[in-house]
Amino acid sequence: MKLLEEKISNVGQVIGTDILKVDMFLNHQLDVALLDEMGKEFHRLFSHKSINKILTVESSGIAIAVMAAKYFNVPVVFAKKANHKNVGTELYTVKSYSFTHGKEYTMAVSKKYLSSEDNVLIIDDFLAGGNASFALLDIINQSGAKLEGIGIAIEKGFQDGGKKLRDMGIDLKSLAIVESMDEVKGITFRNDC
């Protein structure tokens, strides 16, 4: 998605060869007009699927998921990473590991909001090694819901999460795939979408 690639190139901040900071428009401050265009693009990419629910994970996935959901006209369910005591005791849970925060956490979704009746699109802000996506897949499997696809804002193409998911036959679409990045040479995108 040209608009997102340009935004990443113009204001994203590369630290070393691995860290891409986009907190100025995606992770802390939110460029809502851009998020709206991203939501529209996710709908264009997956509109041929019969999706009745969008699943994401707090916090950074919520804004994009909601914007997409508006075009699909379906509800969003966001998995809780912490403080999920107040969503009840009937939960699907899975342990995952966050490299960003260097710690293990438990992801949870209430059984009330995901079941074998659901056709689910996962939406998230980042895909690198794929830990968050695999945790969400685990929850979908526990629920018996059908996975229709995964939509990612920014994929780090030089890490293996995307390859693993595509090799499983999953319909994964990323709006921007960073092929390589470097503080001096800048960012190169893969021409995939």
Next chain:
Amino acid sequence: MKLLEEKISNVGQVIGTDILKVDMFLNHQLDVALLDEMGKEFHRLFSHKSINKILTVESSGIAIAVMAAKYFNVPVVFAKKANHKNVGTELYTVKSYSFTHGKEYTMAVSKKYLSSEDNVLIIDDFLAGGNASFALLDIINQSGAKLEGIGIAIEKGFQDGGKKLRDMGIDLKSLAIVESMDEVKGITFRNDC
């Protein structure tokens, strides 16, 4: 806001006289069409103010704030409750206490995204004792930004946060104010908006 009051009455779950569970449309599963209407209503209520930024706090505030921001055509900044190591070291921080989760936490906003240039509308999902609002006010004061108002989805009118904020002269608007609630008698709303 009639639509929100009806939703709360129809699907919200009262536990005892103090807990109102709305995780089926606001805190875990998100009714995006309703959120869109709420965003539109916040814009109607505050459109006479010159607002250039919406401030909320992760996670439940994000979806409502983004929907409102779409109508104001301004960015959202969401305060981080945890894991704010990755937003840099130049932060406004404040300690707050969550009654829902029974623990103290540090709320943080990067200094890059809030300054004396900003005219801010706070948006949040719940107002009870007001702890989260007072923490956000503290951050706004640290930044030198101007507070234009506070928009709340659901206010528990029988707790004192709303009164305290209104007594300070703050332009606080809540889309639904729960006057009293009871597992048997149900929910009574204050006729304020």
